[in-house]
Amino acid sequence: MNSALSGYTYDDPALAASGVTRGDLAALHASVLWSDADAAALRRAADILVPQTEAILDVWYGFVGANPHLVATFAGADGAPDAAYLADVRGRFGQWIADLCTRDHDARWLAYQDEIAVRHHTTKKNRTDGVDSTSAYVPLRHLIALIVPITVTIRDFLTNGESDPAAVDTMYHAWMKAVTLSVALWARPYSPTTW
Numbered sequence: 001m002n003s004a005l006s007g008y009t010y011d012d013p014a015l016a017a018s019g020v021t022r023g024d025l026a027a028l029h030a031s032v033l034w035s036d037a038d039a040a041a042l043r044r045a046a047d048i049l050v051p052q053t054e055a056i057l058d059v060w061y062g063f064v065g066a067n068p069h070l071v072a073t074f075a076g077a078d079g080a081p082d083a084a085y086l087a088d089v090r091g092r093f094g095q096w097i098a099d100l101c102t103r104d105h106d107a108r109w110l111a112y113q114d115e116i117a118v119r120h121h122t123t124k125k126n127r128t129d130g131v132d133s134t135s136a137y138v139p140l141r142h143l144i145a146l147i148v149p150i151t152v153t154i155r156d157f158l159t160n161g162e163s164d165p166a167a168v169d170t171m172y173h174a175w176m177k178a179v180t181l182s183v184a185l186w187a188r189p190y191s192p193t194t195w
């Protein structure tokens with residue numbers, strides 16, 4: 001894993017433990033139909049997706065850039081997109097693809113999901129990269145809605161490395177479950193009492 005990546009603290013021993021319990025996680029796993037087969041399918045997906053990371057990020061960043069309401073969250077103090085901010089986050093977004101596919105859902109994984117959550121929320125947005133931004137938070141509604149493009153765009157990248165449609169489906173469904181599970185965890189600071 002890439003500990004030299006700017007702002008990437010997954011393996012930082014100082015990372016605070018998550019308040020999400022093993023029971024909460026087990027219930028969420030059940031809600032998204034998660035099984036050990038999904039973890040295995042994602043590890044296979046990693047072999048296909050990680051080498052295509054830059055191409056995947058080009059698609060996602062193209063989508064964000066084409067939508068003013070999304071790119072507005074990457075604004076600097078003048079309200080225009082901050083290139084350094086976009087670039088720093090892009091590095092960690094690429095690492096996230098590998099992490100989503102390969103990391104065990106253990107206490108450290110839960111702790112870093114909390115960290116990603118607060119980085120989208122008023123609690124900590126802009127602080128990791130030291131940005132003076134006009135955007136104080138990523139709106140929860142868009143955080144949830146982006147599950148769709150982050151999911152549907154991955155299928156073509158899976159088919160680049162796997163010709164059997166059933167095997168692609170297995171990886172695609174595992175990806176969808178993992179992304180949805182992640183965003184469910186990231187919603188926690190937005191609704192601390194009713195999460």
Ligand code: HEM
Nearest residue numbers: 070073089092093096119125126128138142143146147150
């Ligand atoms: C499924 C939905 C989403 C996924 C998977 C996702 C993923 C990520 C990841 C992996 C990071 C970097 C985490 C780290 O620091 O290690 C990040 C940061 C960020 N994302 Fe998202 N994101 C999603 C939705 C959104 C939406 C909808 C927006 C904008 C409207 C957005 C804007 C940002 C911004 C501005 C940052 C940097 C936050 C900071 O200042 O630290 N994200 N996102």
